[in-house]
Every structure is written in C-alpha cells, then in structure tokens.
Amino acid sequence: MSQTEAKEDKESHVDAFSENPINKNLTAEEKINFYRQMMEVRCFEERAVHSYQQGKIGGFCHTYNGQEAVAIGTISMMQSDDHIITAYRDHAHGLAVGMNMNECMAELYGKVTGCSKGKGGSMHFFAPDKNYWGGHAIVGGQIPLGAGIAFALKYKGTKGVCLCYMGDGAVNQGAFHEALNLAALWKLPVVFIIENNRYSMGTSEARSSSVSPLARRALAYDMGYDTGIGNSVYEVRVKTEQAMEKARSKNVPTLLEFDTYRYRGHSMSDPDKTYRTKDEIADYKNNQDPIMLFGSILIDEGIASEESLIDIKKESRKKAEASAKFADESPFPEIEDITKDVYWEEDNPEHKTSEGTMFFK
Amino acid sequence: MPEITYREAVNQAMAEEMDRDSDTFVMGEEVAQYDGAYKVTEGLLKRFGEKRVLDTPISECGFAGLGIGAAMMGLRPIVEFMTWSFSFVAFDQIFNNAANIRYMSGGEINIPIVFRGPGNGGVNVGATHSHTPENFYANAPGLKVICPATPYDAKGMLKTAIRDNDPVLMMENTILYNNKEEVPEEEYLIPFGKADIKKEGTDLTFIAHGKAVLTCLKAAEILEAEYEVDVEVVDLRSIRPLDEETILNSVKKTSRVIIVDENKPFCGVGAQIAYIIQEKAFDYLDAPIKRVSAVDAPQIYSMPLEQVQLPNAQRIVQAATSII
Numbered sequence: 153m154s155q156t157e158a159k160e161d162k163e164s165h166v167d168a169f170s171e172n173p174i175n176k177n178l179t180a181e182e183k184i185n186f187y188r189q190m191m192e193v194r195c196f197e198e199r200a201v202h203s204y205q206q207g208k209i210g211g212f213c214h215t216y217n218g219q220e221a222v223a224i225g226t227i228s229m230m231q232s233d234d235h236i237i238t239a240y241r242d243h244a245h246g247l248a249v250g251m252n253m254n255e256c257m258a259e260l261y262g263k264v265t266g267c268s269k270g271k272g273g274s275m276h277f278f279a280p281d282k283n284y285w286g287g288h289a290i291v292g293g294q295i296p297l298g299a300g301i302a303f304a305l306k307y308k309g310t311k312g313v314c315l316c317y318m319g320d321g322a323v324n325q326g327a328f329h330e331a332l333n334l335a336a337l338w339k340l341p342v343v344f345i346i347e348n349n350r351y352s353m354g355t356s357e358a359r360s361s362s363v364s365p366l367a368r369r370a371l372a373y374d375m376g377y378d379t380g381i382g383n384s385v386y387e388v389r390v391k392t393e394q395a396m397e398k399a400r401s402k403n404v405p406t407l408l409e410f411d412t413y414r415y416r417g418h419s420m421s422d423p424d425k426t427y428r429t430k431d432e433i434a435d436y437k438n439n440q441d442p443i444m445l446f447g448s449i450l451i452d453e454g455i456a457s458e459e460s461l462i463d464i465k466k467e468s469r470k471k472a473e474a475s476a477k478f479a480d481e482s483p484f485p486e487i488e489d490i491t492k493d494v495y496w497e498e499d500n501p502e503h504k505t506s507e508g509t510m511f512f513k
Numbered sequence: 514m515p516e517i518t519y520r521e522a523v524n525q526a527m528a529e530e531m532d533r534d535s536d537t538f539v540m541g542e543e544v545a546q547y548d549g550a551y552k553v554t555e556g557l558l559k560r561f562g563e564k565r566v567l568d569t570p571i572s573e574c575g576f577a578g579l580g581i582g583a584a585m586m587g588l589r590p591i592v593e594f595m596t597w598s599f600s601f602v603a604f605d606q607i608f609n610n611a612a613n614i615r616y617m618s619g620g621e622i623n624i625p626i627v628f629r630g631p632g633n634g635g636v637n638v639g640a641t642h643s644h645t646p647e648n649f650y651a652n653a654p655g656l657k658v659i660c661p662a663t664p665y666d667a668k669g670m671l672k673t674a675i676r677d678n679d680p681v682l683m684m685e686n687t688i689l690y691n692n693k694e695e696v697p698e699e700e701y702l703i704p705f706g707k708a709d710i711k712k713e714g715t716d717l718t719f720i721a722h723g724k725a726v727l728t729c730l731k732a733a734e735i736l737e738a739e740y741e742v743d744v745e746v747v748d749l750r751s752i753r754p755l756d757e758e759t760i761l762n763s764v765k766k767t768s769r770v771i772i773v774d775e776n777k778p779f780c781g782v783g784a785q786i787a788y789i790i791q792e793k794a795f796d797y798l799d800a801p802i803k804r805v806s807a808v809d810a811p812q813i814y815s816m817p818l819e820q821v822q823l824p825n826a827q828r829i830v831q832a833a834t835s836i837i
C-alpha cells in the first residue's frame with residue numbers, strides 16, 4: 153500500500169461514529185478488548201466446527217462468523233440493569249455477556265459441566281446471572297419474551313433496557329408483530345435488534361419479506377426505527393446507544409436493523425450450495441470482515457500493531473482449544489438427571505405442596 | 514421392484530399425485546429452491562414450477578391457515594412443516610380451523626389438506642425441536658393422523674392422504690428418511706385405519722407406530738434369540754382412524770401386550786390403546802398391559818442421554834421379560 157493510499161484509508165476511518173463521544177472516550181484498553189472479544193467468538197466458533205466435524209458435537213449448531221460486531225458492539229452498551237435475549241445463533245451473545253468458553257463448549261458437547269448441564273445444547277444457552285435470558289430455537293419465539301423482560305423492568309421500576317435479537321427471517325412470524333404492537337402500545341423499554349445476515353436458511357430477504365428495509369415495519373406500530381452497518385463496532389455502538397437512551401429515558405421501544413453476513417452455512421447441516429455464490433462470501437470476508445476492519449482501525453489509531461493483533465488471535469485460539477479439551481474431559485449427565493430441572497417443586501422437595509403423581513411411565 | 518428410500522417414497526407420492534391432479538400443490542419453508550430442508554421435495558420445483566411448489570416465509574401460522582383457506586375453495590394443498598415442532602406456531606389454524614370448519618358448517622365445507630413433515634426426537638436438537646405431537650392432533654375429531662414407518666407405507670398412505678377429503682396429518686421421521694425398501698412400480702394406495710403386522714408371533718404383542726416399530730422389531734429379534742419368545746409386532750401406521758380389530762386379534766392370540774411409543778407417556782397414543790384393550794379384550798389378558806415411552810421429561814440435548822430417554826431395544830426387552 154502506498155503512503156497516500158494508507159493516508160486516505162486512515163482518514164476514511166474517522167467519521168461521525170468514531171468521533172461520537174461514546175467511542176471517542178473509550179480507552180485503548182477498552183477498544184482492544186472489543187477486538188479480543190470478537191476474535192474469541194470467531195475462534196470459539198471455529199473450534200466448535202472442528203469438534204462437530206469430529207463427531208463430538210451433534211444436532212444443530214449455528215455459527216456466528218461474520219456477525220461478531222453486532223453482538224460485541226450492542227452488548228458493549230449494556231449497563232448493569234440491562235438484559236438480553238436472542239435466538240439460536242447464541243454463542244456470541246453468551247461469550248459477550250461474560251460466559252466462559254469452557255461452559256459454552258461443554259454445553260455443545262452435551263456435558264454436565266455445560267452452562268445448561270448438557271440439557272439445552274447449542275441453541276439453548278442461558279445465563280440469567282449475567283442478564284442473558286437465552287438462547288431460543290423456535291424462530292420468533294423469543295421476541296414476545298423480550299417484550300416481557302422489558303415489561304418486568306418497567307414494572308419493577310429499574311432503569312434497565314432489554315435488547316431483543318432476531319434474524320431477518322424471524323420478522324415474518326406472527327409473534328414479532330404481536331410483540332412489537334404490545335411494546336409500542338404499552339411503552340416498553342425494549343430495543344428489538346434485527347441481525348440481517350441476508351438469508352433465513354436458504355431464503356434471501358427479498359424472497360421472504362415484502363418490506364425493505366425490514367426495520368420499516370416499525371411504522372405499522374408507530375415505533376421508531378433505524379438501520380446501520382453491522383460490521384462496524386463503532387456504528388453499532390452509536391445506534392444501539394441512541395435506541396437504548398430512548399428506552400431508558402422515555403420507555404420508547406425501537407426497531408434496529410443491522411446489515412451483516414454469515415460466512416458458514418445456516419447450521420452445520422447446511423451444505424450451502426444453492427442460494428449464494430462463493431464470490432459473494434469471499435467478497436464479504438475479504439473486504440467487509442468486522443474483525444479485520446476493526447483491527448485496521450486500531451492500527452490506524454495507533455493503539456495496536458499487526459503483531460499485537462496476531463498475539464490476540466493466538467491467545468484466543470489457545471483459549472478455544474483449552475475449552476475443547478475441558479469439554480472433552482468432562483462427564484456426561486447421569487440418567488437420573490433427565491428428570492431433574494423439570495419442575496421447581498420436584499427439585500425443592502422441602503417446599504413441595506402438591507400431592508399426586510408428577511412423572512409418568 | 515426398485516428399492517427406494519423413505520425420502521424418495523414421500524417424494525414420489527407427492528409427484529404422482531401432482532401429476533394426477535392439477536389442484537394439488539406443495540408449500541413450506543425451503544421446499545422449492547433449496548429442494549427441502551431434508552430434501553424430501555427434491556426436484557419438485559423443477560418439475561412442477563413455481564405456481565405449484567412454493568417457498569414460504571417463516572410464517573407457519575400464516576401458510577398453514579392459507580392452506581386451509583385454499584382447501585375450503587377446493588384446492589388440495591400439501592403443507593410441509595420443516596418439523597412438526599414448528600407446527601405449534603400454527604396450532605390454532607390446525608386445531609381450530611382445519612379440525613372444526615366442516616362440523617361447524619354442518620358438513621357444507623370440506624378441508625382436503627395434507628400437513629406433513631418429520632416429527633421426532635433422537636437427533637440431539639433439544640427440547641424445542643424434538644416433539645412428537647401425534648397424540649395432540651389425534652385428540653381432535655376432524656383430523657386424521659398417520660405415522661408410517663417404512664417407505665412402502667409412506668408412499669401408499671401419503672397418496673391416500675392427498676386424495677382424502679379431510680385434513681390429514683402425516684408425521685415422518687428424519688432418522689427414517691434414508692431407510693430403503695422395495696416398493697412396487699405400479700400404483701398402490703394404502704387405506705387409513707389398517708394396521709400392519711410387521712412380524713407374526715404367538716407369545717407377546719408389541720404395538721407401535723413410526724420409528725418405534727423398527728425398535729420393536731430389533732427387540733423382538735433379541736427376545737427370540739435370547740429368551741425364545743416369539744413376538745408379534747403390530748405397526749399401527751394410522752393413529753386416527755385406528756385399527757382396533759388388528760390390535761384386539763393380536764392380543765387375543767398372545768395375551769400379553771407392550772405398547773411402545775417415542776412420545777411422552779401422559780395421554781399418549783398408548784393410553785388410548787390400553788383403554789381399548791382392557792375394555793374389549795380384558796378376559797384374554799394374562800398380564801397387565803405395559804408401556805415403554807420416552808422418559809417423562811422435556812427432551813434432553815445430551816446425545817448419549819437422549820438415546821436412553823427414547824425407547825430402545827434394551828428397554829423394550831426389559832419390559833418384556835417382566836411379563837413373560
């Protein structure tokens with residue numbers, strides 16, 4: 153790259169988003185931490201793919217590669233009273249709220265040391281202690297729950313906001329529309345976030361939705377909406393903050409849509425051969441990758457070097473590798489565990505008030 | 514006779530009926546351009562075009578209801594659910610509209626629709642994706658429910674379903690899709706309400722539907738080899754209507770019954786069958802009726818545990834040895 157090209161490139165990184173105080177005031181350490189978080193998500197997913205191919209993980213496993221800036225950017229705006237809920241592409245959100253790789257990888261392996269003791273699997277991560285309410289595998293099913301979390305926050309009088317994520321395909325579920333109307337009608341502090349990766353399984357957005365951009369559907373409920381570039385950590389943070397601020401100060405919900413892209417098939421079961429070209433994937437990877445872009449911003453800003461970023465990648469890989477080892481060495485649940493965690497009352501016999509048979513053969 | 518997979522059997526049944534009747538069309542998520550999430554509709558778009566093979570948005574309530582409306586107008590939709598677990602989003606349309614409209618119109622309106630797709634556990638996808646709702650749907654008078662276990666049955670019964678003037682729900686199984694069997698080239702139809710004896714025997718009757726039939730056949734082999742017990746395996750094939758006669762004849766012959774069901778036990782299909790047997794063949798029974806069902810909890814994700822949660826040959830053999 154010539155000197156002038158490099159300079160122009162550098163200038164192009166300075167924009168309203170990077171200059172916005174919420175980004176401008178970040179410490180170098182905080183910024184590098186975003187990079188590290190995105191890299192850890194990427195390495196975790198790649199290790200999970202490897203384990204899946206080894207037969208250590210089964211079922212459905214949806215990876216987040218390409219979308220990292222959305223989860224990391226939005227979740228970086230959370231304060232202690234804020235909560236999140238998402239769909240089944242949920243590993244990144246878990247890691248972003250502070251779940252550790254070991255418990256996440258062990259869950260994929262179906263081990264008792266997993267975040268849900270091997271009961272939920274890839275699509276059903278939960279960490280309520282970190283304000284993370286899952287991990288929901290029925291498309292659209294989490295959207296009314298997100299409104300409900302916001303309802304509870306308002307009811308209890310906390311200043312918290314709920315970030316409720318969904319894919320571009322989920323907006324076609326009835327649950328989406330019912331939840332949005334309720335949120336607008338009852339003024340709930342919720343930010344609905346569409347992670348638009350252009351496809352719902354093998355169906356492009358244009359083949360499944362009559363309205364574009366998807367976020368415009370908010371108008372039907374007299375709700376505010378906004379769209380943004382989902383591979384830019386800075387932009388994601390600014391747009392999220394604006395929506396969260398409205399929710400926090402005025403109990404006004406917003407529908408946010410971030411354009412993003414997934415590199416791998418819909419899940420590990422998708423051969424990914426019918427609905428997009430290899431060139432399309434390569435173009436995104438080579439030119440719009442959120443981790444690469446943020447890395448070059450950090451270098452331009454003078455707070456990281458090629459070498460320091462490579463070190464972060466190495467460390468992240470190591471961590472992911474260690475999580476696979478941990479998962480591999482952990483035990484499976486016991487047969488008796490199958491009927492535990494079904495009813496609170498059965499798990500708390502000292503408080504049991506019901507009589508009669510609960511489980512049948 | 515050509516050997517075909519369960520997947521091909523379902524595919525052929527749809528293609529043949531679409532050839533036969535231009536009012537028959539297929540819709541569902543990923544059924545057209547993607548050739549089906551489980552490739553069951555492979556080639557149909559190419560053959561029948563976009564008018565008759567339609568990719569839907571992820572809107573089960575919408576397209577299930579749309580199908581019912583189209584059926585009221587005399588079309589014959591085949592609605593694919595990617596899995597039956599997702600049909601719950603459309604439960605109201607099926608349970609209220611498809612099941613009741615004929616009745617509430619005093620018989621004026623028919624609903625000739627087929628809902629089909631896989632509904633099974635055993636593939637390590639967790640509680641929300643592992644439902645087997647044949648008992649829920651069979652609970653509704655107005656709906657017919659079939660659960661074929663083999664390619665031959667799947668083809669013959671789906672063809673019957675498409676020609677049927679009532680709503681028919683066919684529950685398949687992703688684990689069965691690759692199973693192969695010889696299937697006649699010439700056309701055949703299998704009527705509903707006819708069970709099939711998959712193995713004759715004299716000492717003990719297994720009653721099952723869907724994949725559990727194959728598990729029963731495995732258990733029967735073990736019982737034959739290790740315990741010299743000769744088991745009869747009755748494959749219900751159709752849940753509603755139900756072939757009471759074949760069930761009762763087998764019970765009268767063997768006097769011992771085990772009902773095997775991959776569903777959870779409470780109000781499962783087996784509960785209805787056990788009631789019928791005690792009512793109509795009480796005097797023939799030499800032992801209490803036994804059931805082997807899924808362990809009564811939401812489906813666990815962990816792979817080795819789910820294998821134990823579902824009825825396996827071992828659990829069936831264990832139940833059998835307790836009553837012989």
Ligand SMILES: Cc1ncc(C[n+]2csc(CCOP(=O)(O)OP(=O)(O)O)c2C)c(N)n1
Pocket residue numbers: 241289290291318319320321322323349351352353418542571573595599602
């Ligand atoms: C009600 C329901 N229907 C169908 C499915 C199967 N399914 C799982 S993910 C998916 C595509 C969703 O796409 P999108 O909302 O864009 O999210 P993405 O996978 O791209 O993150 C489908 C059809 C499901 N899980 N739930």
Ligand SMILES: [Mg+2]
Pocket residue numbers: 319320321347348349350351352353
């Ligand atoms: Mg998508």
